[in-house]
Amino acid sequence: MKKEILKFENINLIYHTNQGETLALKDVNFSVYDGEFIAIVGPSGCGKTTILSLISGILTPTSGKIYIDGEETRKAQKKNLNSNIGYMFQKDHLFEWRNIWKNVTLGIELQKKKKDENLLKTADNLLNKYGLSQFKNSKPSELSGGMRQRAALIRTLALNPKLLLLDEPFSALDFQTRLNVCDNVYEIIKNEKKTAILVTHDISEAVSLADRVIILSTRPGTVKKEVEIHLEKYKTPLKKRESKESHDYFDEIWKELVIYDKKE
Amino acid sequence: MKKILKFFNFKEKIRKKKQIKLNYSKEHLKFLKKNKTNKLITHSIRILILVAIFGFWELFTRVGILDPFFVSSPSRMIETIKSLNSTGELFTHISITLYETVIGFVLATGIGYLFAVLLWWSEKLRNVLDPYIVVLNSLPKIALGPIIIIWVGAGTKAIIVMCILICVIITTLSILGSFLSCDKDKILLMKSMNARKHQIFFKLIIPNSMPDFISVLKINVGMSWVGTIMGEYLVSKAGLGYLIVYGGTVFKLDLVMTSTVILCFLAGLMYFIVSRIEAHFKK
Ligand SMILES: Nc1ncnc2c1ncn2[C@@H]1O[C@H](COP(=O)(O)OP(=O)(O)OP(=O)(O)O)[C@@H](O)[C@H]1O
Numbered sequence: 001m002k003k004e005i006l007k008f009e010n011i012n013l014i015y016h017t018n019q020g021e022t023l024a025l026k027d028v029n030f031s032v033y034d035g036e037f038i039a040i041v042g043p044s045g046c047g048k049t050t051i052l053s054l055i056s057g058i059l060t061p062t063s064g065k066i067y068i069d070g071e072e073t074r075k076a077q078k079k080n081l082n083s084n085i086g087y088m089f090q091k092d093h094l095f096e097w098r099n100i101w102k103n104v105t106l107g108i109e110l111q112k113k114k115k116d117e118n119l120l121k122t123a124d125n126l127l128n129k130y131g132l133s134q135f136k137n138s139k140p141s142e143l144s145g146g147m148r149q150r151a152a153l154i155r156t157l158a159l160n161p162k163l164l165l166l167d168e169p170f171s172a173l174d175f176q177t178r179l180n181v182c183d184n185v186y187e188i189i190k191n192e193k194k195t196a197i198l199v200t201h202d203i204s205e206a207v208s209l210a211d212r213v214i215i216l217s218t219r220p221g222t223v224k225k226e227v228e229i230h231l232e233k234y235k236t237p238l239k240k241r242e243s244k245e246s247h248d249y250f251d252e253i254w255k256e257l258v259i260y261d262k263k264e
Numbered sequence: 265m266k267k268i269l270k271f272f273n274f275k276e277k278i279r280k281k282k283q284i285k286l287n288y289s290k291e292h293l294k295f296l297k298k299n300k301t302n303k304l305i306t307h308s309i310r311i312l313i314l315v316a317i318f319g320f321w322e323l324f325t326r327v328g329i330l331d332p333f334f335v336s337s338p339s340r341m342i343e344t345i346k347s348l349n350s351t352g353e354l355f356t357h358i359s360i361t362l363y364e365t366v367i368g369f370v371l372a373t374g375i376g377y378l379f380a381v382l383l384w385w386s387e388k389l390r391n392v393l394d395p396y397i398v399v400l401n402s403l404p405k406i407a408l409g410p411i412i413i414i415w416v417g418a419g420t421k422a423i424i425v426m427c428i429l430i431c432v433i434i435t436t437l438s439i440l441g442s443f444l445s446c447d448k449d450k451i452l453l454m455k456s457m458n459a460r461k462h463q464i465f466f467k468l469i470i471p472n473s474m475p476d477f478i479s480v481l482k483i484n485v486g487m488s489w490v491g492t493i494m495g496e497y498l499v500s501k502a503g504l505g506y507l508i509v510y511g512g513t514v515f516k517l518d519l520v521m522t523s524t525v526i527l528c529f530l531a532g533l534m535y536f537i538v539s540r541i542e543a544h545f546k547k
Pocket residue numbers: 015016017022024042043044045046047048049050051219
């Protein structure tokens with residue numbers, strides 16, 4: 001049995017605003033194990049982003065417990081917690097006024113670890129490895145969409161996080177680029193042996209990338225079903241996408257989502 | 265002087281241009297040439313318009329279509345400048361107005377910016393002060409003229425205060441708006457990397473607002489001239505605004521026109537400097 005990296009235990013989350021309170025998550029339970037690639041799918045507004053915010057410590061649960069590396073997050077020092085987690089957003093959010101190197105080392109700079117040769121070397125290696133070394137001194141505007149997303153991923157990886165949170169990181173890209181970047185990101189994450197949680201609207205994407213797909217219900221979000229994906233024999237997400245088995249997985253997940261829509 | 269030259273970077277630019285040209289294809293060189301010609305044409309037409317205005321102005325006043333008593337004329341303006349210059353008055357008036365405007369501009373921008381920083385930092389303060397800022401913004405500042413005069417005296421100080429009042433609120437509002445319009449996800453990204461509030465401010469909010477800051481500078485160039493001239497109308501005993509008011513009351517249209525043209529020139533110059541700064545930052 002692999003090591004449990006993350007655990008949600010009866011998590012509830014209520015948003016309080018002037019318009020009233022919104023129960024976003026209700027009794028959410030799931031675990032993530034070391035080296036796994038998890039995809040979370042669910043209808044719009046079901047609380048996917050909320051789950052990632054909870055993991056990263058930007059939000060705290062209304063009730064329930066979150067364990068990271070076996071430690072309850074509320075007790076754990078927030079500082080420790082954050083440096084174990086890398087967050088990647090829908091847009092690359094590269095800072096246009098910084099060159100790629102300065103963008104990639106932003107986290108290192110923020111945490112005042114500029115003197116840490118190892119971290120800087122890691123960042124440098126990542127850039128070399130994934131074909132961005134000659135763009136170190138370029139401004140983000142000189143890069144293509146796919147390259148930008150890769151740079152954003154390397155920025156996230158530069159702090160050497162254990163757990164990667166990806167909130168629809170491909171949805172801003174056009175379809176062609178998207179398939180490419182998917183392959184790239186998958187390769188990088190698997191090479192670097194990271195645990196990743198991907199939020200997506202796209203079922204094919206979920207099936208082609210993840211080892212396990214967690215399906216959420218409409219709001220208030222709760223775990224409807226978990227589907228294990230066994231497509232290990234296909235090496236890249238693109239090949240997985242093309243495989244026959246992937247269609248069966250697609251149908252299985254699709255049904256869950258559609259049933260929920262009908263009930264509404 | 266050397267520093268100024270360096271800032272405008274003329275030499276460097278020419279060198280770079282030459283270097284780049286070597287690598288271009290024939291078609292691209294052609295395109296560049298056409299572009300250059302087009303630019304040249306635009307510039308020539310601009311100058312032509314200016315020459316035409318002054319030329320017809322002079323002509324019409326000479327042949328009697330326009331009465332130079334009411335509209336003055338370029339030659340009379342040159343005479344005015346000469347006579348003002350011979351007594352040294354010209355320099356005094358220009359430098360006083362310029363001084364007031366530049367000081368007003370710098371102080372207003374600085375104070376406005378600091379205030380925006382404060383309001384960004386504290387949401388509470390922002391919410392509390394919101395209605396006051398709105399009212400102050402819509403208040404016609406000229407109405408405060410008498411109060412200013414009583415409080416700081418009818419001198420240069422009053423003019424600078426007037427200039428500051430006119431620019432400061434709009435500076436604060438624009439800069440604050442720019443601060444607040446920063447992408448929420450970018451802030452989240454910083455937070456997810458453990459950034460402190462001051463890090464978010466200096467590494468994200470400020471650089472992100474730079475383009476808006478430049479446009480505020482441009483707006484303030486115009487506004488600070490408005491402030492200074494308005495102030496001079498109210499209180500002054502010297503300066504270009506004073507010359508205009510004085511010329512108006514004694515019906516010396518030559519003086520009024522001359523001062524106005526000099527004002528145009530100065531405002532244009534200041535705008536030019538700001539746009540150089542902008543180009544410098546855009547690189
Ligand atoms: N800051 C907030 N304040 C109040 N309500 C919020 C806030 N953020 C999210 N919500 C509500 O909580 C619910 C879940 O939001 P969340 O952003 O997690 O959904 P999502 O699954 O990521 O949606 P999408 O697929 O559209 O990105 C939504 O109904 C939303 O309206």
